[in-house]
Amino acid sequence: MTDQPMYESGLIAHGIDTTRPSVARVYDYALGGKDNYESDRELYRQIMKIAPETPVWARANRLWLKQVITWLAAEAGVRRFIDAGSGLPTVENTHQIAQKVSTDASVMYIDNDPSVVAHGRALLLDNDRTQFTAADLTKPDEVLADPAVAGMLADGQPVALVMALMLHHIADYDETLEIAGRYVDALPPGSYLAITHACNPGDGGPVDVLVTELLEKVKGAFPTLAFRSVEQISSLFHGLEVLEPGVVRLADWHVPGGRVEVDPQVGIRDAIYGGVAHKA
Numbered sequence: 001m002t003d004q005p006m007y008e009s010g011l012i013a014h015g016i017d018t019t020r021p022s023v024a025r026v027y028d029y030a031l032g033g034k035d036n037y038e039s040d041r042e043l044y045r046q047i048m049k050i051a052p053e054t055p056v057w058a059r060a061n062r063l064w065l066k067q068v069i070t071w072l073a074a075e076a077g078v079r080r081f082i083d084a085g086s087g088l089p090t091v092e093n094t095h096q097i098a099q100k101v102s103t104d105a106s107v108m109y110i111d112n113d114p115s116v117v118a119h120g121r122a123l124l125l126d127n128d129r130t131q132f133t134a135a136d137l138t139k140p141d142e143v144l145a146d147p148a149v150a151g152m153l154a155d156g157q158p159v160a161l162v163m164a165l166m167l168h169h170i171a172d173y174d175e176t177l178e179i180a181g182r183y184v185d186a187l188p189p190g191s192y193l194a195i196t197h198a199c200n201p202g203d204g205g206p207v208d209v210l211v212t213e214l215l216e217k218v219k220g221a222f223p224t225l226a227f228r229s230v231e232q233i234s235s236l237f238h239g240l241e242v243l244e245p246g247v248v249r250l251a252d253w254h255v256p257g258g259r260v261e262v263d264p265q266v267g268i269r270d271a272i273y274g275g276v277a278h279k280a
């Protein structure tokens with residue numbers, strides 16, 4: 001027997017199905033990562049035929065995350081972060097960004113992809129101020145009852161809840177709204193919510209055509225993926241004070257008081273919107 005089947009059988013023991021693409025691993029491949037398999041790379045090649053800007057879009061999302069975490073730690077004084085739907089570890093993870101600003105920043109990662117749970121947990125648990133919880137974010141009662149999550153929220157210190165490219169993996173919009181609302185309700189006053197989300201303007205224009213074709217291509221692998229209107233994405237911040245520049249295309253987003261980091265490549269980034277909001 002070669003090493004490969006033994007390795008594979010180990011992965012199966014962790015619940016990892018290498019024969020089917022996983023969102024976390026396809027995204028990892030788009031970012032140049034190594035925690036992916038042929039099934040992920042094959043779907044990625046199909047995606048690239050429709051949307052060759054995909055790696056630019058993935059990097060733009062990570063740039064947004066870096067700007068948001070840095071601003072929250074440096075300017076808003078946030079010391080607690082929950083990265084919900086964290087994905088596989090990559091070049092700059094939330095705790096590395098936050099702890100670069102403040103060594104006492106604590107980060108809780110949450111994800112339910114078996115690859116993230118198996119490979120990512122050890123790598124994300126870099127120091128005693130980072131934690132990883134394997135949980136399904138569509139079950140807020142269970143997530144909020146988890147001792148580590150409850151512990152982070154217990155003493156009323158502000159927390160930044162980051163849901164980057166995660167909420168669009170819940171198929172039903174009303175359920176998505178309800179789930180986001182449950183987490184916001186649990187956040188102490190002074191907390192922040194930061195979201196990026198796939199968008200379809202639904203206007204028949206080039207972005208609409210592109211994401212409709214893209215969704216058709218990936219729906220077999222990712223049946224719950226939902227591109228939503230700007231209005232629907234904005235409503236996820238219901239009851240919160242959305243910071244400038246509002247809920248906008250990643251290509252137009254900048255930190256409050258800052259400027260857009262100009263990148264001449266746009267394309268599919270038009271289909272990703274992001275925003276940050278404050279809970280009074």
Ligand SMILES: C[S@@+](CC[C@H](N)C(=O)[O-])C[C@H]1O[C@@H](n2cnc3c(N)ncnc32)[C@H](O)[C@@H]1O
Nearest residue numbers: 024027085086087111112113136137138164169
């Ligand atoms: C495209 S990746 C985004 C990773 C990272 N947040 C980023 O923006 O760079 C989406 C992640 O959300 C996770 N995810 C999707 N649905 C989830 C759920 N119901 N519970 C927990 N994690 C989920 C996936 O496993 C994946 O790791």
